[in-house]
Amino acid sequence: xxxxxxxxxxxxxxxxxxxxxxxxxxxxxxxxxxxxxxxxxxxxxxxxxxxxxxxxxxxxxxxxxxxxxxxxxxxxxxxxxxxxxxxxxxxxxxxxxxxxxxxxxxxxxxxxxxxxxxxxxxxxxxxxxxxxxxxxxxxxxxxxxxxxxxxxxxxxxxxxxxxxxxxxxxxxxxxxxxxxxxxxxxxxxxxxxxxxxxxxxxxxxxxxxxxxxxxxxxxxxxxxxxxxxxxxxxxxxxxxxxxxxxxxxxxxxxxxxxxxxxxxxxxxxxxxxxxxxxxxxxxxxxxxxxxxxxxxxxxxxxxxxxxxxxxxxxxxxxxxxxxxxxxxxxxxxxxxxxxxxxxxxxxxxxxxxxxxxxxxxxxxxxxxxxxxxxxxxxxxxxxxxxxxxxxxxxxxxxxxxxxxxxxxxxxxxxxxxxxxxxxxxxxxxxxxxxxxxxxxxxxxxxxxxxxxxxxxxxxxxxxxxxxxxxxxxxxxxxxxxxxxxxxxxxxxxxxxxxxxxxxxxxxxxxxxxxxxxxxxxxxxxxxxxxxxxxxxxxxxxxxxxxxxxxxxxxxxxxxxxxxxxxxxxxxxxxxxxxxxxx
Amino acid sequence: xxxxxxxxxxxxxxxxxxxxxxxxxxxxxxxxxxxxxxxxxxxxxxxxxxxxxxxxxxxxxxxxxxxxxxxxxxxxxx
Numbered sequence: 001x002x003x004x005x006x007x008x009x010x011x012x013x014x015x016x017x018x019x020x021x022x023x024x025x026x027x028x029x030x031x032x033x034x035x036x037x038x039x040x041x042x043x044x045x046x047x048x049x050x051x052x053x054x055x056x057x058x059x060x061x062x063x064x065x066x067x068x069x070x071x072x073x074x075x076x077x078x079x080x081x082x083x084x085x086x087x088x089x090x091x092x093x094x095x096x097x098x099x100x101x102x103x104x105x106x107x108x109x110x111x112x113x114x115x116x117x118x119x120x121x122x123x124x125x126x127x128x129x130x131x132x133x134x135x136x137x138x139x140x141x142x143x144x145x146x147x148x149x150x151x152x153x154x155x156x157x158x159x160x161x162x163x164x165x166x167x168x169x170x171x172x173x174x175x176x177x178x179x180x181x182x183x184x185x186x187x188x189x190x191x192x193x194x195x196x197x198x199x200x201x202x203x204x205x206x207x208x209x210x211x212x213x214x215x216x217x218x219x220x221x222x223x224x225x226x227x228x229x230x231x232x233x234x235x236x237x238x239x240x241x242x243x244x245x246x247x248x249x250x251x252x253x254x255x256x257x258x259x260x261x262x263x264x265x266x267x268x269x270x271x272x273x274x275x276x277x278x279x280x281x282x283x284x285x286x287x288x289x290x291x292x293x294x295x296x297x298x299x300x301x302x303x304x305x306x307x308x309x310x311x312x313x314x315x316x317x318x319x320x321x322x323x324x325x326x327x328x329x330x331x332x333x334x335x336x337x338x339x340x341x342x343x344x345x346x347x348x349x350x351x352x353x354x355x356x357x358x359x360x361x362x363x364x365x366x367x368x369x370x371x372x373x374x375x376x377x378x379x380x381x382x383x384x385x386x387x388x389x390x391x392x393x394x395x396x397x398x399x400x401x402x403x404x405x406x407x408x409x410x411x412x413x414x415x416x417x418x419x420x421x422x423x424x425x426x427x428x429x430x431x432x433x434x435x436x437x438x439x440x441x442x443x444x445x446x447x448x449x450x451x452x453x454x455x456x457x458x459x460x461x462x463x464x465x466x467x468x469x470x471x472x473x474x475x476x477x478x479x480x481x482x483x484x485x486x487x488x489x490x491x492x493x494x495x496x497x498x499x500x501x502x503x504x505x506x507x508x509x510x511x512x513x514x515x516x517x518x519x520x521x522x523x524x525x526x527x528x529x530x531x532x533x534x535x536x537x538x539x540x541x542x543x544x545x546x547x548x549x550x551x552x553x554x555x556x557x558x559x560x561x562x563x564x565x566x567x568x569x570x571x572x573x574x575x576x577x578x579x580x581x582x
Numbered sequence: 583x584x585x586x587x588x589x590x591x592x593x594x595x596x597x598x599x600x601x602x603x604x605x606x607x608x609x610x611x612x613x614x615x616x617x618x619x620x621x622x623x624x625x626x627x628x629x630x631x632x633x634x635x636x637x638x639x640x641x642x643x644x645x646x647x648x649x650x651x652x653x654x655x656x657x658x659x660x
């Protein structure tokens with residue numbers, strides 16, 4: 001829109017300032033109009049020559065008003081790749097290419113067709129190139145799809161070659177000359193127009209860029225009239241409804257994964273995905289073939305690996321991704337692109353190859369506290385040529401990535417703290433009720449029993465030490481060391497029995513310990529017996545060594561005592577286990 | 583001429599996500615089990631708040647990271 005207004009303004013200025021503009025002369029104009037899709041592309045090669053007295057730095061391009069309304073994309077580039085001219089000097093000439101893309105320039109005629117009819121469209125243009133300069137030589141060729149041409153305007157030098165209509169060459173035409181022509185031809189290529197496309201790009205620094213596209217499509221060709229029958233297209237597929245939109249092709253970036261295609265009802269399974277190293281091709285079929293004027297809405301989503309899209313330079317990160325839809329030959333009326341940046345991003349700016357409306361929003365997504373910053377870009381009237389790369393710059397601190405696991409950790413830790421609080425809390429209503437008091441006493445008994453258990457274990461440890469000293473004796477024959485060990489163990493055992501006494505008195509006095517008291521007393525008694533036997537064995541062994549009697553002799557004397565000792569030990573262990581389980 | 587841009591990848595390689603999830607969750611669950619065993623077997627007097635809090639804290643760290651990697655390996659890129 002902006003371009004057309006500018007062109008109209010220039011148009012009026014040019015009318016007033018025509019003497020200055022007639023300095024330039026277009027020596028050769030070649031126009032090629034491609035009508036092979038519902039998007040009209042005009043590719044012109046202009047050779048401009050400076051016939052005036054001064055150096056000129058601007059060339060004006062004019063478009064008729066009606067055409068300018070539909071202008072979606074305009075680009076001019078030098079014809080030879082390396083040519084760079086600062087200003088066109090007197091007498092020099094320069095060649096450049098202009099590509100203009102128009103939407104809705106083809107008018108369906110007849111405007112309403114039945115289900116089985118072919119679609120005919122009308123295109124109007126001028127055979128002479130509309131220009132503020134004099135054109136020396138010009139030619140025009142129109143390319144239509146390989147189908148029949150219903151009619152076309154015949155002028156002086158017109159010829160048809162296969163699917164191309166050629167007008168010209170015309171020579172020495174004055175400025176602003178035009179001669180209207182009309183071409184009426186068959187165009188059955190899918191007229192898919194997306195009335196609204198919302199494209200959401202969500203960046204996750206954990207390794208994925210998720211793109212979700214919500215389409216609202218309409219068939220923009222000849223409206224469908226009359227009844228619709230499902231049987232006919234299915235019976236003879238390629239004959240019926242040739243202009244219906246049966247499928248759409250999208251070229252996704254390479255290494256796209258997790259592609260899904262669904263609408264409000266659910267998943268749509270009529271789709272095919274094929275990937276290679278340059279692109280991933282997705283072919284989708286809507287739930288029904290779209291005839292003229294019909295609409296459909298669906299969602300496509302896919303994920304891209306992070307290293308393909310996100311880069312870092314000069315302390316800022318930026319996302320480099322294509323702007324428009326990946327579908328081929330799709331006209332978009334309104335495109336809204338939302339780039340969702342991770343939480344904690346700041347200093348956001350957008351670098352785009354063309355103008356678009358921008359603003360910022362917030363979105364709350366997984367594991368968010370304050371929400372993510374969203375950059376929203378809006379543009380109208382887009383064609384596939386607009387699918388260029390754009391960049392979104394932002395600053396992000398690496399430590400902000402820990403925000404997400406920290407949220408999970410704090411949630412789980414809160415649960416553990418709740419458990420601790422529950423265990424520590426005293427929820428009894430009355431502190432003097434019988435059951436509460438009974439529970440308290442039982443707790444104390446349990447503690448006492450555990451302490452008894454501890455002491456008995458330590459006693460058994462000293463027994464083991466004694467046994468070890470005996471084994472040492474049999475190995476080395478040193479009696480003095482053995483006697484010293486005996487003395488130390490005697491001391492330890494005395495201490496342990498001292499500790500045991502108050503516990504035993506407490507257990508005997510408390511009423512709730514009645515059941516276990518018998519077992520505990522049995523344990524203590526058995527342990528005492530074991531100790532006595534062990535001591536006896538120890539003394540016999542030491543005596544025997546002092547007397548220096550033979551090894552076998554010693555063995556025999558100890559054997560009986562040993563048997564009793566092992567039996568007792570077993571019983572003590574069993575009792576200990578039982579007490580442990582209380 | 584701007585310096586060449588470096589591609590950014592995730593701090594943990596993608597291929598490790600499922601393995602890390604399983605191991606971290608296993609360790610976290612073992613620590614949770616030990617926490618609850620301690621709660622159940624200790625009597626009021628023997629209980630130590632410091633031991634409870636440390637066991638709970640370490641268990642929650644492992645469970646938190648384990649569930650994060652579980653979400654990432656399932657495709658929910660948080």
